[in-house]
């Protein structure tokens with residue numbers, strides 16, 4: 122009788138189609154030996170733009186979609202990737218991004234200091250250029266220190282670039298770093314037609330930048346991949362545009378995004394004009410905060426080389442919190458070995474450590 126369980130046979134058993142059923146049974150994935158290598162220069166709504174055969178006559182931009190086998194692994198500007206399928210770069214073609222090569226550095230952040238979710242910003246950067254204005258907007262040492270921690274943690278060499286020195290001399294700001302071995306570049310606009318370089322900001326405003334700072338930056342960036350980080354209005358795009366030439370507004374970016382201008386908030390790698398092959402500057406327009414939830418306290422201290430030696434005298438298990446009995450950092454700073462800026466640097470360190478009792482805004486540069 123129909124429905125009688127003793128009459129059932131295999132054909133009566135409905136097996137729900139297994140979503141994984143069509144996947145290869147073995148864990149051995151195809152090796153994609155034929156994959157071509159590319160450098161990711163930007164990511165926009167699931168489309169990855171890679172430069173392939175860089176520096177050769179065959180150089181081209183290839184747009185790719187990620188292969189499923191990458192799962193959720195983030196792919197970011199600066200990544201070297203393997204591409205299969207159509208990597209001709211011709212209009213309306215789409216390659217498949219199947220592999221991320223090992224990275225030698227990885228700049229990461231969390232959304233704030235308590236959020237453990239990692240957000241990968243840029244891969245394989247050698248340097249981090251921290252841009253602040255001497256005035257308008259006012260510079261914040263908290264922002265600089267936070268960025269220095271992120272750089273130290275990632276093994277990336279930091280450079281501090283202070284703009285708008287024509288508006289205000291940054292002497293007071295730089296006094297904070299007089300005991301830190303830090304590359305500093307001071308940029309200013311100039312009225313002098315002979316010594317200046319024309320540059321345009323993102324809003325189309327033009328500024329004539331003093332060429333000395335641009336030459337120094339060019340020297341520091343030559344042959345390297347550098348990420349640029351800075352608050353809105355500090356003159357970051359003016360600098361980047363001056364270094365990268367006209368790529369952003371013309372062919373380079375048009376070809377990348379298919380739009381007149383790069384409007385995505387994703388980081389964008391641009392080539393520096395008249396530099397060695399492999400010189401790239403990566404602009405990070407979307408980054409407004411730099412949470413340090415992922416950084417070990419020891420690495421926060423490592424970014425404060427002027428006060429860090431004091432930790433040798435700390436008692437075992439010292440957390441370096443203010444008021445912690447036996448914290449060697451206080452004595453080190455009191456002895457003057459971290460200079461006049463020592464007390465301010467120690468407070469800044471403790472704020473980043475989250476060791477101060479007061480609840481404070483954790484946004485980058487909010488103190």
Ligand SMILES: Nc1nc2c(ncn2[C@@H]2O[C@H](COP(=O)(O)OP(=O)(O)OP(=O)(O)O)[C@@H](O)[C@H]2O)c(=O)[nH]1
Nearest residue numbers: 285309310322323326328353354355356357358359
């Ligand atoms: N006085 C002076 N003004 C500058 C200097 N550099 C840039 N500016 C001006 O500062 C304004 C902001 O410059 P941008 O390059 O757009 O700043 P940004 O940091 O890229 O800001 P967002 O585009 O909002 O991210 C523009 O009006 C520039 O012309 C400088 O050295 N001195």
